[in-house]
Structures are given as structure tokens and as C-alpha cells.
Amino acid sequence: xxxxxxxxxxxxxxxxxxxxxxxxxxxxxxxxxxxxxxxxxxxxxxxxxxxxxxxxxxxxxxxxxxxxxxxxxxxxxxxxxxxxxxxxxxxxxxxxxxxxxxxxxxxxxxxxxxxxxxxxxxxxxxxxxxxxxxxxxxxxxxxxxxxxxxxxxxxxxxxxxxxxxxxxxxxxxxxxxxxxxxxxxxxxxxxxxxxxxxxxxxxxxxxxxxxxxxxxxxxxxxxxxxxxxxxxxxxxxxxxxxxxxxxxxxxxxxxxxxxxxxxxxxxxxxxxxxxxxxxxxxxxxxxxxxxxxxxxxxxxxxxxxxxxxxxxxxxxxxxxxxxxxxxxxxxxxxxxxxxxxxxxxxxxxxxxxxxxxxxxxxxxxxxxxxxxxxxxxxxxxxxxxxxxxxxxxxxxxxxxxxxxxx
Numbered sequence: 396x397x398x399x400x401x402x403x404x405x406x407x408x409x410x411x412x413x414x415x416x417x418x419x420x421x422x423x424x425x426x427x428x429x430x431x432x433x434x435x436x437x438x439x440x441x442x443x444x445x446x447x448x449x450x451x452x453x454x455x456x457x458x459x460x461x462x463x464x465x466x467x468x469x470x471x472x473x474x475x476x477x478x479x480x481x482x483x484x485x486x487x488x489x490x491x492x493x494x495x496x497x498x499x500x501x502x503x504x505x506x507x508x509x510x511x512x513x514x515x516x517x518x519x520x521x522x523x524x525x526x527x528x529x530x531x532x533x534x535x536x537x538x539x540x541x542x543x544x545x546x547x548x549x550x551x552x553x554x555x556x557x558x559x560x561x562x563x564x565x566x567x568x569x570x571x572x573x574x575x576x577x578x579x580x581x582x583x584x585x586x587x588x589x590x591x592x593x594x595x596x597x598x599x600x601x602x603x604x605x606x607x608x609x610x611x612x613x614x615x616x617x618x619x620x621x622x623x624x625x626x627x628x629x630x631x632x633x634x635x636x637x638x639x640x641x642x643x644x645x646x647x648x649x650x651x652x653x654x655x656x657x658x659x660x661x662x663x664x665x666x667x668x669x670x671x672x673x674x675x676x677x678x679x680x681x682x683x684x685x686x687x688x689x690x691x692x693x694x695x696x697x698x699x700x701x702x703x704x705x706x707x708x709x710x711x712x713x714x715x716x717x718x719x720x721x722x723x724x725x726x727x728x729x730x731x732x733x734x735x736x737x738x739x740x741x742x743x744x745x746x747x748x749x750x751x752x753x754x755x756x757x758x759x760x761x762x763x764x765x766x767x768x769x770x771x772x773x774x775x776x777x778x779x780x781x782x783x784x785x786x787x788x789x790x791x792x793x794x795x796x797x798x799x800x801x
Contacts, residue, residue, distance in 0.1 A: 432470035451708035478502035500524035520704035532793035535723035540703030547577025549670035554585035565620030602632035653696035685738035706739035
């Protein structure tokens with residue numbers, strides 16, 4: 396009789412365990428990192444997104460309720476058609492539960508449409524187009540780290556420090572246009588003038604004609620609404636044509652602290668203003684912990700995009716653990732209902748339109764004399780509350796706010 400009761404108890408326990416696991420489709424939680432692993436948005440050894448994701452996974456010891464967390468990655472080569480094809484394959488045939496990161500807004504907008512059609516989850520850190528939480532929003536997507544509206548809005552805080560005569564050089568695609576337009580609006584709102592806006596092709600190696608237009612405009616501030624190698628090439632051209640030596644301030648809107656050295660160093664960029672979604676002092680001691688952990692694994696300073704990716708993955712896994720599910724209709728309501736307090740931010744809030752709102756930081760690049768070492772490159776000028784930096788939800792035009800909040 397005792398054996399019979401023991402067998403019954405074991406059976407009940409096994410059934411309960413199976414029931415708990417059954418809520419995770421295919422008995423795994425599968426994360427797919429979709430990025431540029433070979434082109435100009437690949438930095439260093441291209442492993443940053445994988446390492447940032449793995450740091451979050453390691454905090455759960457690689458599993459939730461005994462269900463393994465599996466990480467895969469794919470290279471979209473900065474081509475929307477390739478990114479869409481990978482997203483379709485991952486969602487339809489390879490059981491990926493959530494797509495992560497997606498550098499390049501043109502690719503992200505294509506992936507967003509795939510996720511929306513299939514009612515699947517996608518979490519962006521590197522994709523910056525504000526359309527992802529505006530007219531092209533989706534119920535189960537989240538834009539975590541930054542966007543083009545916020546970058547332009549926040550840089551308006553720098554107008555009193557930099558000057559009132561601006562020229563904007565942008566990349567000729569969705570991200571560049573949105574960033575240039577939001578920057579122009581913020582500069583004008585702050586009392587400045589925009590003397591010209593010009594766009595260059597993606598991946599332009601010769602920036603001379605564009606820099607000469609900026610020089611002839613008489614602007615005292617040159618804002619760069621581009622990213623990656625385009626930003627580096629524009630800074631180099633500005634230096635070669637004497638703009639920096641003449642006192643023109645460079646505002647690289649997408650530059651992050653770890654890439655100051657490769658973009659000319661303190662001697663070139665000293666005094667430049669940057670608005671950053673994160674810096675190592677954002678939320679101590681958690682922010683410093685991530686900085687140390689990332690540097691130990693990757694041997695570089697932690698970029699804000701990688702801390703944002705870590706935060707998005709960590710929050711998603713917390714939601715999966717709490718809801719015992721990888722169903723986005725359960726995970727996203729949990730994420731929206733809970734404050735985000737981690738290595739990235741201490742005051743994060745995920746809205747129904749997919750925008751994660753958090754504080755933003757205005758920093759200034761130090762002079763070589765001010766710097767105390769290779770990790771001491773910027774100083775904090777101001778902290779901008781998230782509700783002032785990010786676009787109000789009712790102004791974005793997201794048609795799915797009601798369905799996203801269910």
C-alpha cells in the first residue's frame with residue numbers, strides 16, 4: 396500500500412512538472428540574435444550581442460524551471476530581404492520564441508512586419524527608428540535602448556552648451572532621416588538655427604562634398620545623423636578639412652563612449668556633446684557590475700547598446716520565469732506591469748506601444764588633460780528624465796496600442 400501511495404505521489408509530481416514545462420513550447424526557450432555579423436555594424440569580433448545575451452542567460456543558469464534557454468544567431472548582412480527570410484524561418488520552422496537586437500532600422504522594420512503577422516515577440520536594442528513604436532508598432536515588440544526621436548529631442552539640451560548655428564549630415568535611409576528631422580526640430584525648439592541638412596549614401600567612403608557643404612554654411616555645430624563607419628568617416632573628413640581646428644563642434648548623434656578612440660580620440664572629439672541612453676554610472680552598483688563582466692568577456696568597454704540588449708533579455712527571462720511561459724501574450728503584460736531596475740536603468744517602464752522609457756544622459760567628451768585613463772573619457776552634464784526625452788505615446792501614431800495593452 397505504501398509503495399502504491401508512493402508511486403501515486405511520484406506520478407502526481409511528474410504530472411505537475413510536465414504541466415509546468417508544457418507551457419514552454421517545444422520544451423525550450425529559444426532566443427534568436429539577428430544582427431550584422433560581417434558588415435560595418437559589426438564591431439570588434441562581432442561577438443558583443445552574443446556576450447550581452449549570454450550574461451543575461453547565465454544569471455538564470457541557462458534554464459528556467461528545468462527548461463533550457465537556447466541562443467542562436469544569424470547574419471542579415473544589412474539586407475532587409477535576408478533579415479526577413481531569417482525571421483520567417485526562425486519563427487515558422489526553427490521554434491525561435493523571440494528575436495533580439497536587429498541592428499539596422501531598415502531590416503528591423505521588415506522583421507517587425509513578420510513578427511506582427513505571426514503574433515511573435517521581438518526585442519530591439521540596436522534598431523533606432525522611432526517608427527517601430529509609432530506607425531509600424533506591433534503588439535509584442537519592444538524598443539529598449541534608444542530611438543531617433545529621443546536622440547534628437549535630448550540633443551536639444553546641448554544647444555546652450557554648443558552654439559545656435561547647426562548643420563546636419565545624415566545617412567540616406569529611414570534611421571538617418573528620422574534622426575536628422577528630430578534633431579532639427581529639437582535645435583529649433585531650443586532657439587537654434589539649422590543652416591542645412593544633407594544626406595549621404597549608406598556606407599559612403601568619401602564624405603568630402605558633404606563636409607564642404609557644412610563648412611560653407613557657416614555653421615558652428617555639425618551634427619552627424621548616421622552610425623558606424625559612416626560616423627567615423629564623417630569625423631575624419633571634418634578633421635581633414637579643418638572644421639574641427641576652426642572651432643566647429645562635432646555632435647556624433649550615434650557615437651558611444653567605447654568608440655571615441657577609433658573615431659579620432661580625445662584630441663579630435665574633446666568638448667563634443669553626446670546624449671547616451673546609458674553610461675557606467677547610470678545605476679550603480681549594477682551598471683558597474685555589467686561593465687566589469689562585459690569587459691572581462693569581450694575585452695572592450697561596454698557599449699550602451701549591449702547593456703540595453705542585456706536588460707531586454709534579462710527582463711524577458713524574468714517574465715518567462717514569472718509566467719512559466721514563452722507565450723508573448725503572457726510575457727508582455729508582465730513586462731509592462733513591472734518596473735525595470737537593472738544594470739541599464741533604475742527607472743525603466745515598458746509602454747503598450749513598445750517603447751521602454753528611461754532616463755537619458757547628456758555627457759561631454761573630456762580633454763586629454765582631464766582624462767585619468769583609457770576608461771575615463773566623458774563627464775556627466777545633465778540627466779534627462781525619460782518622460783521628457785521620449786515621444787509621448789499618443790503622438791506616435793501606433794495603431795495597435797489597444798490590442799497591445801490587452
